[in-house]
Amino acid sequence: MTEPSQAASPGIRVDWWCGRLEGLLVRESRKTLSHLQKLFQYPACEGMGPDTVVYRVRWWEPVPANLEGGLFWGLTEIESGQVGDEYFMTHGHFHAKRDRAEYYGTIQGSGMLILMNEKRETRLEEMLPGSLHYIPGGIAHRVANTGVAPLSFWACWPSDAGHDYATIDANGFSARLKNRNGRPTLVPEE
Numbered sequence: 001m002t003e004p005s006q007a008a009s010p011g012i013r014v015d016w017w018c019g020r021l022e023g024l025l026v027r028e029s030r031k032t033l034s035h036l037q038k039l040f041q042y043p044a045c046e047g048m049g050p051d052t053v054v055y056r057v058r059w060w061e062p063v064p065a066n067l068e069g070g071l072f073w074g075l076t077e078i079e080s081g082q083v084g085d086e087y088f089m090t091h092g093h094f095h096a097k098r099d100r101a102e103y104y105g106t107i108q109g110s111g112m113l114i115l116m117n118e119k120r121e122t123r124l125e126e127m128l129p130g131s132l133h134y135i136p137g138g139i140a141h142r143v144a145n146t147g148v149a150p151l152s153f154w155a156c157w158p159s160d161a162g163h164d165y166a167t168i169d170a171n172g173f174s175a176r177l178k179n180r181n182g183r184p185t186l187v188p189e190e
């Protein structure tokens with residue numbers, strides 16, 4: 001009988017308490033206010049410099065991007081804060097391959113998952129520790145941190161999904177999540 005072959009371990013570790021992803025192959029990106037300013041309606045940010053970090057993503061691509069059939073894993077951490085009356089949020093995107101779905105799972109903090117279909121109908125799902133979110137294909141997705149602590153969530157998406165940011169840059173979402181008297185409120189664009 002032959003021994004089962006031992007696949008080379010990529011040595012990726014997840015701290016399941018805080019979601020942190022560690023390992024030589026883990027990549028990282030940071031988005032600062034200067035990267036995101038055009039997303040906010042009133043982009044003046046008193047007391048916050050353009051280098052203020054809004055969110056970080058650490059992710060692992062075990063197979064090449066664009067390869068059909070693989071999966072990627074990532075961890076996003078959004079700081080607590082506001083620009084005007086809008087909460088710190090991710091850029092938001094459709095997947096370039098529109099039919100590609102994704103899971104988000106909240107680890108710490110609280111916020112809202114903002115989902116918009118291609119008819120530009122927007123709705124919310126509340127994110128709290130333990131909440132699991134299935135994002136079907138064809139749905140743009142963005143997360144806003146509505147709490148006073150960092151919001152972290154894991155994501156798992158197909159390796160060939162790709163990210164279409166340009167459609168959001170051009171048209172935005174059809175509604176903005178605003179702090180109205182301390183409550184997160186979805187306000188339709190005029």
Ligand code: PAN
Nearest residue numbers: 057074076090091092093155157
């Ligand atoms: C996530 C997002 C991550 C950052 O991993 O890429 O939360 O958001 P933006 O990509 O909109 O800046 C995901 O949805 N991947 O497909």
Ligand code: ZN
Nearest residue numbers: 095102141157
């Ligand atoms: Zn996505």
